[in-house]
Structures are given as C-alpha cells and as structure tokens.
Amino acid sequence: AQKVTQAQTEISVVEKEDVTLDCVYETRDTTYYLFWYKQPPSGELVFLIRRNSFDEQNEISGRYSWNFQKSTSSFNFTITASQVVDSAVYFCALSEASTGKLIFGQGTTLQVKP
Amino acid sequence: DVKVTQSSRYLVKRTGEKVFLECVQDMDHENMFWYRQDPGLGLRLIYFSYDVKMKEKGDIPEGYSVSREKKERFSLILESASTNQTSMYLCASSLGGRVITEQFFGPGTRLTVL
Numbered sequence: 001a002q003k004v005t006q007a008q009t010e011i012s013v014v015e016k017e018d019v020t021l022d023c024v025y026e027t028r029d030t031t032y033y034l035f036w037y038k039q040p041p042s043g044e045l046v047f048l049i050r051r052n053s054f055d056e057q058n059e060i061s062g063r064y065s066w067n068f069q070k071s072t073s074s075f076n077f078t079i080t081a082s083q084v085v086d087s088a089v090y091f092c093a094l095s096e097a098s099t100g101k102l103i104f105g106q107g108t109t110l111q112v113k114p
Numbered sequence: 115d116v117k118v119t120q121s122s123r124y125l126v127k128r129t130g131e132k133v134f135l136e137c138v139q140d141m142d143h144e145n146m147f148w149y150r151q152d153p154g155l156g157l158r159l160i161y162f163s164y165d166v167k168m169k170e171k172g173d174i175p176e177g178y179s180v181s182r183e184k185k186e187r188f189s190l191i192l193e194s195a196s197t198n199q200t201s202m203y204l205c206a207s208s209l210g211g212r213v214i215t216e217q218f219f220g221p222g223t224r225l226t227v228l
Contacts, residue, residue, distance in 0.1 A: 009154075033214045045204065045219040052214075091156060095214045100145065100164075101172065102217060104156040 002027045004094050006105035013082055014113050021077045021108045023092030029053075031097040034068065034075045039089040039107070051075065082112045117141070118220035120205050126226045133192040135223050137205030144210025146188035147217060148172075148180065151202040163188055164210060195227045 003026040013019045025034065036048040049059065051068050059066045063080045079086055092105040121136035139146065145164055149157040149172075159172030161180040169180050177199060181189045188207075192199055202224050206217040 004156075006156075035216060037219075042221070043202070044221045045206075047216040047218070050214075050216050093157075097214055100208075100214050101159055101162065102147075102157075104149075104158075106154055106156045 002029075002094055002096060002103045004092055004103050004105035006090075006092055006108045008108045009106070010109045010111070012111045012113065015084060016081050017112075018078060018080050019082050019110065019112075021079075021090050021092075021110065023075045023077065023105060025073050025075065025092070025094045027073075027094060027096060029096040029098060033095040033097070035093040035095065035102070036066065036075075036077050037091045037093065039091065041088070045091070048077075079110075082110075084112050084114055086110060087112045118205055118207055118218050120203075120220040120223050122223050123221060124224050124226075126228065127192075127195050128228050129196060131192075131195050131227075133195050133225065133227075135190040135192075135203055135205075135225070137188045137190070137207075137220055138186055139188075139205075139207040139218070140186065141207060141218065142185070143207035143218075144185070145208045145217075146182065147206040147208075148178075148188065148190045149204045149206065150174070151204055151222070157204060160190065195225075197227050199225065200227045201225060 005024045032053045037045045067076045089107045093102045118139045147162040148160045163182045179191045205220040208217040209215045
C-alpha cells in the first residue's frame, strides 16, 4: 500500500536558522511522483515542487532545496535561512502513475520565530 | 491566473441536513478532487473525477456523494450530515493525461455540523 510519513509533527526554529522537513514514502510502483505543498495560515495549499521517480537530481529554488533519495525512499525539504513568512504547515505527497491519486503525509507544522 | 473557488469559506449545518459543497475551476482541467483535512491525519481523498459524469471513490467515501455535470464544476454532497463530518473540505483540480501534474487547490470550506 502507498503511504507517506512525515514523522515531525511540529518544528519550531528561530529566524535565519536552516530547517529540514522529513518525508518518507512507500510504494510498489516504479513510476511515481512526489510533491511538496505549503499551507499558510490562510488555508490554501500552495504547490512547491513535483519530482518524478526517474529524476533523482536534487533541486534548489532560492532558499528552498529538496533531496530525493530512492535508496531510502525519502524526499526531504530544506529551508535555508528561514523567515517568519515560512511559518506554515507543509505536506509531502505521493502520486502513483497508475492511479493519479495523491496520498498525503500528516503534515509538519513549521513555526519560525523572529 | 489559475483559480479554484469554493462556494463557502465557513458553513454551519445541523445533524441530518443535506449539505452541498460546490467547487469551480477555470483552468479547463479534466481531473477534480475532494479531500477532507483533519488535524494529525493530513488530507484524505473522498472522491475524484476524471471527466464529466465520471466519479471514483477515494479512500473515505462513506457518507458522501458527488456530482459532475459540467467540466468546471464538482459538487460534494453530504446526504445526511453528521457531527463526525465536521472538518475542512478542500477541492482541487489538475490536468488530465498520462503525466501526473500538480493539483491546484481551492481555499477550503470549514464545515461545522452541530
């Protein structure tokens, strides 16, 4: 069965600290997609990144970076020099190519204090 | 700018009432989804639709039904609302086809059933 685990329920950091959000997934498919979404206090989920299972290159976008490792079934998200505006709930999700359905992790609440 | 709208941000209903949650997208997307979000459980898929008049059960369809009469509109129906259906409901849409693309989410409807 497909499953996404975000073991960190809540993380609190002080502004400018680096923080890594963990995501571990389970799937039997060889073709799948991984996503990260951000849910700020306003409630609307914002898409951050999509990665397919054949592309293990890490990605950097400004202060955000993602580390995809198939060997450990992990897709971790790092925010460098965190800011108060990064405070949100972050969701990792898995979509199998065969179904297209998204399976979400439980979410990690990040609080960045000034 | 892509847009998914939901008919209400907040809704209060009584046990046993029939409840309609409406979702409209303006991106000409084939796929539409309904999720509920509960603390500690992440987002769970209720129903989804790949095309007009088509619907598929998600992971937690019990107590819900859906309707998709037009491509841009996907309605979630609670036939007889119960208190355990108090939750945040999120609608999403995505492109169809063989490549799995990101889902775009609406702002959510916070439903309280008394």
